Amino acid sequence: MPATVLIADDDAVQRRLVENMVHRCGYDAVVVDSGDAALAALIDPDAKQIDAVVLDLVMPGLDGMGVLEKMRDAGISTPVIVQTAHGGIDNVVSAMRAGAHDFVVKPVGIERLQVSLRNALNASALKGELQRIRHSREGKLTFRDIVTRSETMDSVLTMGRKAAGSAIPVLIEGESGVGKELIARAIHGSSDRSSKPFITVNCGAIPDNLVESILFGHEKGAFTGATERHAGKFVEASGGTLFLDEVSELPLAAQVKLLRALQEGEVEAVGGRKPVKVDVRIISATNRKLLDRVKERHFREDLFYRLHVLPLTIPPLRARREDIPHLLRHFLARFCAEENRPITSISGDAMAHLTRADWPGNVRQLENAVYRAVVMSEGDQLGVNDFPHAALHAPASAVGTNDPLVIASPSTVGPEPASLSGIEIPIAPTAAPVSATVPHGVLPMLANDGEMRSLDELEIEIIQFAITHYRGQMSEVARRLKIGRSTLYRKLDDMTENAQSAGTSSRKT
Numbered sequence: 001m002p003a004t005v006l007i008a009d010d011d012a013v014q015r016r017l018v019e020n021m022v023h024r025c026g027y028d029a030v031v032v033d034s035g036d037a038a039l040a041a042l043i044d045p046d047a048k049q050i051d052a053v054v055l056d057l058v059m060p061g062l063d064g065m066g067v068l069e070k071m072r073d074a075g076i077s078t079p080v081i082v083q084t085a086h087g088g089i090d091n092v093v094s095a096m097r098a099g100a101h102d103f104v105v106k107p108v109g110i111e112r113l114q115v116s117l118r119n120a121l122n123a124s125a126l127k128g129e130l131q132r133i134r135h136s137r138e139g140k141l142t143f144r145d146i147v148t149r150s151e152t153m154d155s156v157l158t159m160g161r162k163a164a165g166s167a168i169p170v171l172i173e174g175e176s177g178v179g180k181e182l183i184a185r186a187i188h189g190s191s192d193r194s195s196k197p198f199i200t201v202n203c204g205a206i207p208d209n210l211v212e213s214i215l216f217g218h219e220k221g222a223f224t225g226a227t228e229r230h231a232g233k234f235v236e237a238s239g240g241t242l243f244l245d246e247v248s249e250l251p252l253a254a255q256v257k258l259l260r261a262l263q264e265g266e267v268e269a270v271g272g273r274k275p276v277k278v279d280v281r282i283i284s285a286t287n288r289k290l291l292d293r294v295k296e297r298h299f300r301e302d303l304f305y306r307l308h309v310l311p312l313t314i315p316p317l318r319a320r321r322e323d324i325p326h327l328l329r330h331f332l333a334r335f336c337a338e339e340n341r342p343i344t345s346i347s348g349d350a351m352a353h354l355t356r357a358d359w360p361g362n363v364r365q366l367e368n369a370v371y372r373a374v375v376m377s378e379g380d381q382l383g384v385n386d387f388p389h390a391a392l393h394a395p396a397s398a399v400g401t402n403d404p405l406v407i408a409s410p411s412t413v414g415p416e417p418a419s420l421s422g423i424e425i426p427i428a429p430t431a432a433p434v435s436a437t438v439p440h441g442v443l444p445m446l447a448n449d450g451e452m453r454s455l456d457e458l459e460i461e462i463i464q465f466a467i468t469h470y471r472g473q474m475s476e477v478a479r480r481l482k483i484g485r486s487t488l489y490r491k492l493d494d495m496t497e498n499a500q501s502a503g504t505s506s507r508k509t
Contacts, residue, residue, distance in 0.1 A: 002325060003028070004028045004050055006053045007030070008032050008038035008064075009033070009036060009055060009083075010033050010034060021110045022117070025114045026348070026473065027117065030048060030050065035062030035067045042078060043076070051078070051124065052080070052081065053081065054113075057095065059326045064095070068099050076125070077127065077161070079120035079123060079124045080120075081100070081116050082102075082104075083106055089404075101123065104203070125329045125333035127461065130333040139189060139195075142190045143160060149326055152324050159312055160190075161189055168309055168317065169282045169283070169306065169310065170282075170283045170284070170312060171308045171311045171312070174313060175287055175316045176362065176364070177206050177318055177365055178317065178363060180245070181285065184243045184285060188240070189280070196241070197236060198237075198240055198241050199242050200245060201233050202418070211251060211253075212257060213226075214233060215254065216268060216270065217232025217269035217270070218230050218232075218272075219272050222269075222270045232269060234280055238278045241281045243284070248299060252298075258303060259300065259306060261278070265277060284308065291308075316359075318359060324355050325355065332345075332374065335370060339374055341381055346466070347384070348472070349383065349384050352468040353468075354369075356467060358496055369387055421424055443462070461482070466480060474488060
């Protein structure tokens with residue numbers, strides 16, 4: 001899903017011109033004709049999320065300066081590009097002091113607007129990343145800090161917000177790398193315990209003989225090597241939240257003591273003489289189906305029901321591909337700042353390929369891929385070659401990826417029809433012959449064996465080309481192909497599964 005730009009202008013002609021340019025730059029547009037309507041679109045929680053604003057300064061009623069002032073009062077940090085027909089220095093200074101990110105003079109050219117929007121979005125992404133890191137360290141991360149535009153994540157975030165208002169135990173399930181700890185931190189940061197500690201324990205990384213000591217503490221001399229008293233994670237988290245990551249890996253002996261701690265609200269240190277009362281909110285997480293572990297007798301059923309009070313399942317990244325462009329923009333802004341690299345964007349080809357990728361490591365793998373690309377790239381834009389380890393399937397056609405797709409006759413693409421892999425049909429009888437020196441997307445009708453290619457094969461190439469042509473804007477791809485977006489994602493999943501099956505079969509043979 002591309003970034004969304006709000007256009008506010010009382011001039012209908014200017015609105016249409018700017019809207020057209022915004023679409024050509026690869027963004028979605030929301031158009032309003034007044035300052036009041038612009039402010040309503042920014043404040044309304046049910047409205048489409050706005051990533052940037054192109055704001056006319058001179059409008060009847062609430063003008064551009066008034067909108068900037070009210071945005072500042074409401075704490076809205078969406079970047080604003082102001083435009084006016086009067087480019088005096090006083091207007092520039094006033095707009096910048098009021099919080100505008102940039103200033104353009106009507107009529108703005110597409111190149112100037114594109115640069116301004118790209119800089120505004122990059123600056124906003126970097127600001128969001130810095131705020132997210134700061135909030136995470138301070139224990140104040142909230143659901144507003146989570147980068148997502150996916151409908152499949154809406155129910156997860158809604159349930160998480162409700163869970164934050166109580167001390168109900170939450171079990172977060174999902175594949176490795178989907179962001180389970182991020183959701184846990186958001187629940188803690190949105191609760192009345194946000195000022196108290198958020199303590200993380202990776203249950204799968206603790207040796208079996210040290211689990212009880214780390215969780216519940218030990219007294220000095222309780223065992224060999226216990227040279228001093230240790231309070232334990234439960235006591236450290238008292239008043240706040242204890243996050244039990246990979247809780248399915250806890251040994252059975254520790255599960256018994258954990259169950260008692262949850263039931264009684266008290267823990268007993270190893271070698272201790274009396275239990276200690278604790279007030280802890282438990283959030284647990286696992287990348288395995290905990291119920292399956294119960295059936296396999298590796299996890300206690302009574303403890304399962306203690307933890308499985310409010311289950312949240314985070315979908316993998318391949319099930320919410322519309323999040324990928326936004327995550328890419330945020331990761332790019334952060335790593336460029338950290339590494340001091342002057343990279344401004346990701347190419348349309350790379351964005352399309354990355355959107356199609358499976359990402360078995362989910363958000364963590366995507367983040368690391370961007371990190372590597374930023375460090376290793378030598379240009380000012382990341383391309384397909386900067387992501388060599390991504391699980392990508394390039395389009396079958398070796399033609400230019402941004403050229404229009406043409407189904408042409410053999411005579412239009414070269415003087416040697418016999419050398420072509422199949423017979424190709426002209427897209428229209430009136431179409432002019434295509435010069436062999438001009439690159440075009442070509443869709444062969446016959447396979448190498450001279451037989452007709454299947455509709456499934458042709459459909460795969462068309463979808464791949466459309467994703468590249470529209471620079472990974474999945475909503476636009478679905479609209480142009482006249483299919484639903486869910487249907488498009490299903491077809492992409494089927495394509496990936498078929499490609500993986502074919503690869504497995506070829507290795508076996």
